[in-house]
Amino acid sequence: TINASCIGSSRGCSASDPNSRSDLVVADQVSFSTTPSVSQITFDLLGNPLDTASSGVSILITSAQNQASVCINSQGYVSEG
Known part of the structure; x- marks a missing residue:
């Protein structure tokens, strides 16, 4: 899942308590x-x-x-954008 405040x-x-989990990234004053x-x-x-x-x-x-970009290509390879 990707939304403005979480990935x-x-x-x-x-x-309800994202601090109790390790399967997401949430950061103050950062958007996705x-x-x-x-x-x-x-x-x-x-x-x-x-799909899309x-x-x-x-x-x-x-x-x-700052900003950073991460790309996932059509074969699932993850790289710096």
Whole structure:
């Protein structure tokens, strides 16, 4: 699951106490966005992204001072954007 304030598992991002979990990233004053716009990335058994993300997806992580990008290509390879 990816939304403006969380990236992680669906259960992790919807947990009432995210500090008790290790399957998500939540940071104050940081936002997450994707291109193409997706709210969830699912993978097949070989690690390839499916559905809207099947051609690859870029995840932009933004704070007031910095930004970073992480890319997942169509074969599931994760790299710096």
